[in-house]
Amino acid sequence: MSMFTRNDKGPDPAGTKAPEKKDAPLTGATGPVATATVEPNRPRAMAQPLAGGTAPTGASVISRALKITGQLESSEDIEIQGQVEGDVRAASVRVGQGAKVHGTVYGEEVELAGTVDGKIEARKVVLTASAHMSGDVVHQDISIQSGAYISGHLKPEYGKTESNVQPLHKREGE
Amino acid sequence: MYAQLRSDLDGDAENLPASQVGKALRVTGTLDTEGELYVHGTVTGRINALRLILGTHGSVEGDVVAREVHIEGRLSGRVFALNVIVESTASVTGRIFHNTVTVAKGAHVDGRMPWRPPSYFETLTQLPETRP
Numbered sequence: 001m002s003m004f005t006r007n008d009k010g011p012d013p014a015g016t017k018a019p020e021k022k023d024a025p026l027t028g029a030t031g032p033v034a035t036a037t038v039e040p041n042r043p044r045a046m047a048q049p050l051a052g053g054t055a056p057t058g059a060s061v062i063s064r065a066l067k068i069t070g071q072l073e074s075s076e077d078i079e080i081q082g083q084v085e086g087d088v089r090a091a092s093v094r095v096g097q098g099a100k101v102h103g104t105v106y107g108e109e110v111e112l113a114g115t116v117d118g119k120i121e122a123r124k125v126v127l128t129a130s131a132h133m134s135g136d137v138v139h140q141d142i143s144i145q146s147g148a149y150i151s152g153h154l155k156p157e158y159g160k161t162e163s164n165v166q167p168l169h170k171r172e173g174e
Numbered sequence: 175m176y177a178q179l180r181s182d183l184d185g186d187a188e189n190l191p192a193s194q195v196g197k198a199l200r201v202t203g204t205l206d207t208e209g210e211l212y213v214h215g216t217v218t219g220r221i222n223a224l225r226l227i228l229g230t231h232g233s234v235e236g237d238v239v240a241r242e243v244h245i246e247g248r249l250s251g252r253v254f255a256l257n258v259i260v261e262s263t264a265s266v267t268g269r270i271f272h273n274t275v276t277v278a279k280g281a282h283v284d285g286r287m288p289w290r291p292p293s294y295f296e297t298l299t300q301l302p303e304t305r306p
Contacts, residue, residue: 060196063209070203070219076196086203 060090064098080114093122097130112148123158190224197231213247226255230263241295256295258287 058076062068066082074090081096089106099114110122115132125139129147137150140158144150190209195201199215206222213221214229218236225242228234232247243255245264258272262280270287273295277283 058196058198058214059194060199060215061192061194063191063193063207065190065209066193066205066207066211068201068203068205070201070205072199072201074196074199074215076198078196078199081191082193082207090199 062099119152121158195232197229228264254295256292 060072060074060076060078062072062078062080062082062084064081067085068083069085071086072078072084072088072090076090077092077094078088078090079094079096080088080099080101082099084099084101084103087103087106088101091107092109092111093105093107094111095101095105095114095116097113101114101116102118104119104121105112105116107122109124109126110120111126111128112120112131112133113128114130115134117134119135119138120133121138123140125137125142127133127137127142127144127148127150129145131145131148131150133148133150134152136152136155138155138158140156142154142156190207192210192212193205193207194212195205195215195217197214201215201217201219203219204222205211205217205219208224210225210227211221211223212227212229213232213234215231216233216235220236221234221238221240223238223240225244226238226240227244228247228249230246234248235250237252237254238249239254241255242257242259243253244259244261245253245266246261247263248265250267252268253266253270253272255271256273258270258275260266260270260275260277260281260283262278264278265282267284269285270283271290271294272287273290273292275287
């Protein structure tokens with residue numbers, strides 16, 4: 001089998017072969033069966049992968065070194081530590097301390113520890129002590145810690161009024 | 175920014191936290207960072223970064239200016255980078271302006287790969303408006 005591969009590392013690691021042996025213990029030639037299922041090593045330009053490493057690829061992080069001008073749309077969570085000039089729409093948005101968003105933040109849950117200049121529209125809103133909110137907050141459930149700055153109206157009208165928000169997850173009973 | 179880019183990658187970049195566009199995230203606009211950027215989602219627009227890592231399921235449509243670009247996903251547009259690595263899972267349409275480029279066997283590359291001296295990338299403005 002090894003004559004067909006350019007891999008000179010010797011026999012396959014035991015882990016790749018073991019399941020095959022369990023599946024077909026009676027067949028004498030387990031080797032070719034195993035090689036048929038084992039995907040050949042794709043050639044790589046670099047020794048170790050950079051992407052798809054240990055970090056989960058689902059969550060999004062806008063670090064403090066990143067500035068985005070434009071729109072962000074996600075069906076999952078976004079953590080913002082940097083700057084965003086534009087609208088953010090996600091299931092859950094966390095605007096960290098020192099972060100700035102100039103635009104509207106839409107979400108099921110929004111936690112604000114940084115600055116938002118614009119609007120927040122979310123079912124559940126948390127304004128922490130370091131929050132700086134300039135603009136209206138449309139919510140259903142809000143919590144405001146002592147020290148938070150708010151300049152704008154709080155409207156408990158999330159989901160009641162017509163808006164251009166398209167809910168990411170359709171709520172039950174509606 | 176490029177004054178900082180000229181410094182070693184191990185220097186400033188390590189102090190800056192990496193940013194990540196998750197696979198469910200779609201960004202339309204400009205992304206500007208002096209650190210690393212991982213893209214597993216979709217970006218339509220321009221990317222300025224020290225280092226861009228485009229993951230297997232990531233997709234970028236637009237121009238990329240970076241010092242180092244590592245492509246495992248889909249990219250459509252121009253790349254301006256000193257070092258470019260195109261992995262076997264990559265699919266690239268457009269031009270890759272580079273000083274050194276590595277393309278793995280199996281990669282789809284449709285376009286030209288013009289070589290440029292290192293000085294070209296140092297003097298490159300953040301927003302390359304020239305269409306060489």
